[in-house]
Amino acid sequence: MSLISAWQVAIGINGSGMLPIIAYTIGFGTLVVSGLLLIIMGWEALESSIVVIISSLIPASLSLGFVWEYLPEIRIFFFGFVCIGFLAILVTRLTGKTGNLPLIILAIVHGVEGLMLSLLPVFLVQQGIAPATFLLVGIGGAVSGITGLTLAFMKSGKPILNPDITLHILPGLMLVSTAALVIGFSL
Numbered sequence: 001m002s003l004i005s006a007w008q009v010a011i012g013i014n015g016s017g018m019l020p021i022i023a024y025t026i027g028f029g030t031l032v033v034s035g036l037l038l039i040i041m042g043w044e045a046l047e048s049s050i051v052v053i054i055s056s057l058i059p060a061s062l063s064l065g066f067v068w069e070y071l072p073e074i075r076i077f078f079f080g081f082v083c084i085g086f087l088a089i090l091v092t093r094l095t096g097k098t099g100n101l102p103l104i105i106l107a108i109v110h111g112v113e114g115l116m117l118s119l120l121p122v123f124l125v126q127q128g129i130a131p132a133t134f135l136l137v138g139i140g141g142a143v144s145g146i147t148g149l150t151l152a153f154m155k156s157g158k159p160i161l162n163p164d165i166t167l168h169i170l171p172g173l174m175l176v177s178t179a180a181l182v183i184g185f186s187l
Contacts, residue, residue, distance in 0.1 A: 001171075001178045002035030008182045016069055023065030024185075030057040031178055043167055046151060049093040056089045056106070059113035059145065062181070066120050070129070078116075085109035103156045110148050117141025121184070136184030143177040 008028040013021060034055050037045045045051050060082045067078040089109060092102035121138035124130040147170065153160045160166075 001174045002032045004178045004182050005031035013185050020065035020069040023061040027058050027062035030054060046155065053090055053093050056086060059110055059117060059148065060086050063113040063116040067116055070120060070124060103152060106152050107149060110145060114141060114145025118145060133187035134184055136180045140177045140180030140184060143173055143180065147173045147177060
């Protein structure tokens with residue numbers, strides 16, 4: 001995952017404006033850092049609030065780049081949503097808020113960003129704006145979103161799957177998600 005993401009950062013995404021390129025670079029760069037943190041720290045990295053904060057940059061920046069590039073009519077609104085959502089995640093994680101609030105905020109923010117990553121490619125292909133191979137971006141976004149929410153619920157003590165199963169399939173899901181995103185953007 002880290003190598004594929006690093007390759008994407010190195011080659012970039014051609015034909016996009018300045019903000020989408022910055023957003024995509026932050027998203028894929030954060031995937032590199034997240035992968036390296038997991039390699040260095042192991043699964044214990046998932047217990048860190050900092051890792052949750054860093055990882056929240058992935059869907060935030062990728063979806064922002066997407067919306068900015070393809071939905072100019074809502075780009076300012078979505079930019080505000082991403083900024084406020086990231087700040088809310090930051091505040092709830094750094095202040096040590098407990099209970100359901102951090103999970104609810106994370107689920108809403110990641111959910112909206114994940115929907116943009118998952119459904120916007122389908123819309124673009126359906127409208128003839130992007131080739132069918134661009135659906136891989138949507139698949140990568142969907143797998144990434146499901147993975148992130150599964151981890152968030154596991155960490156909150158309300159796992160969707162058995163934690164052992166989650167940790168067992170996590171590397172594969174992260175690899176599939178990253179590969180689908182990179183191939184989708186490249187083709």
